Every structure is written in C-alpha cells, then in structure tokens.
Amino acid sequence: MLDPENSLSTRSFIARPTTGTGYSGIHVQLDGVPSHHLPLLLAAYQYKFGRDVEAMSRHLIDDVAVGWDELGTDLLDGAPPSLVAALTGGEQWPSRTLDRLITPDGSPPRRMSVTDETADGQDMQWGYILHTEGIEVISLLHEDIGPVVDWATDPRTAFNDHPAAWSSLDPAPVTRASRSTPPPGAPAASPAKAHAPRPATRR
Template sequence: MPSHHLPLLLTAYQYRFRRDLEAMSRHLIDDVSIGWDELGTDLLDGAPHALVTALTGAEQWPSLPLDHLMTPAGTNPPARMTITDTTADTQGMQWGYVLHRQGIEVIPLPQDDRGPIVDWSTNPLTAFNDHPGAWSSLTPTPVVRAACGSATPSAPASPPANTDASHAGARR
C-alpha cells in the first residue's frame, strides 16, 4: 500500500542512497532478492533518528528475501517476470511502483496503465491515500494529510514518457 511503501522508498532515496537512483534500483531490483511486500527498516539506514522513529514507532524489521516463491508453472527458483495486466490480476498484485528520475510512479493494479508520480523530494511523513481509485495519472498525488513543514507533494498532470529510463517493482 502506498501509505507503507512510499515513506520507506522516499526515505531510502533521500538518505540511505543519497539520491542515487541507480544504486537504489540495484538494491531493490537487482542485488537483493526481496519482494516489495517485505521492505524493511534497513532501507532507513542513514536517516535522522526522529524520522525513523516517526515512520516506524522505533520498531525495526529487516527486508526479507523471497526464497519461498514458485513460478506460475510451479518451478523454483522463479525467473524474473514481466508484470502485465494479466499477470498482475492472476498473481493478486494490487500496486505497481515505477522508479523514475523525477519520482515514484504509483499504479493501482489492474485498474490503470499509468499513475501519478510522487516527487522524490516529498516529505516521507506525508500520509498517502491507500484507496486505488484515488491514484490516477490525471489527478495530483492523493494525500490524506501533508507532513508538517513540508513542501506540497507534486505530481505531473500527464503520464511520463516511455523514453524515461525507469525501474519497476510490483507489490501484492
């Protein structure tokens, strides 16, 4: 859900990976075999203690590998698969996240083919709406309440161009 994943991803980008999208992408997608359902507080390494406490209630949990997966054909270990409307629907995926240079695109699956982009500079303490119907590429980022002292989250009015070098992750 965006209210859980976006604060972790925004904080990881801003602090642990020091705004290095390639390093963050390698960690989330290539280097570590984690599922985005299993994102942990290790992504918050390097963030201010007050921010980590506000996001987690001072609890800690690791990102967990997905070593118990099977492919739709029943083989193990699973190979990477392309997420499409069909695979998202049959695998029970509810959200897609695409990492772009300008921010994180949040796509409710399988409703839309594009979603709004949450700017990387958005305050991680922003409360995001978890209702899939609120996430449309035609509307601003759905915020329940903006974080105190933060800039208003921004989203482009149109979907990103397909020429943008982006990295995708999906979540159930």
C-alpha cells in the first residue's frame, strides 16, 4: 500500500526512450522506489491516460517546468474505487511539482532534466523509462539498464525495493497481486520480463 506519511528523499526520474539505449526525462525528488512509483504509473496508464503512453509522457515529462517533488493519487483518476482503496487505504495526496523551489542566489529554478548521460552525476537512484511495451526500471546503483514491467501488470502487485533485485538479466522481481482477477476494465496481468534487446552494463 502506498504510504504518504513516510515519504523519503529517494531520487528518481521518469523518462521516455531516445536513440539506442538512451533516455530523456525529469527528476522526481521523493519516494522513488518501485513499490511507490510502479503502482501509480501502471494505474495511470491503464485508466487516467487510457493506455496512451505518449499522453502520459507529455503529462509527466514535457509539461513539467522544473521537476516533481512527489507523485500523488491524482494519477489514479478514473481507476475503480476498489483499486484506489487497495493502493491508498483511503488516503489522498496531490502530485506536487518543484516550481516554487528557491535557489541559493534567488534566480529562477532551472528545469531538472535527466538523461542517460547525466543521471550518474545527478546521483539518481532509480529510473522509470516509459516504453511502448512497459516501464523499464533501472536501479542506477547497479546498472544502466533494467527489466521491463509490462503495462498490463496489476497495479496491486507487490514490487521489490531492493536495488540489487532489479537486474536486466532477470525478470522483474514482483509478487502477483493477492486477488485472482484484475480490477474492472484492466487487461489481464502479464508477467514482467527482462529487457532482452539491450546488453547488460554493470557498474
């Protein structure tokens, strides 16, 4: 279950793929672990954005002036109440951007873009790449690429937050949702799979 009361500064980014194995995206300051981001992103794709990954990318990446402070339950708009309750326990909190960030010299904050060339220097811990087939989860403490979680995966699935568990050579470390049937209107859950076309790069 998502827990807004225990927000942690776990830096991550959400990005779209670019040429080759590259990506370009935006910084997210809080709660960057898979157990927080993946349920929100999967549900947002399946319901709020009507399975339109480009519309989702525009909202999460292109339309953000500076960066995200945190992702909130507004991403669950349109999802069945039973799914929202299962993910949040009835709690609600909005997504918040960093538009009001105050810089040391008082100048306007700059957009906090993240790419495959800058992620290391920005001390990113997790990356979420929005591919057409699913979300590539990168544990940047260990690799530059990662396994892909299929868009059809049930958002109630339990996701492992241990950085070493997300190897590009193995299927994503997930535990099936406890319920045997997916929420109304959602496609049947598919197993997460390794991102086979991309060679592993160990850090």
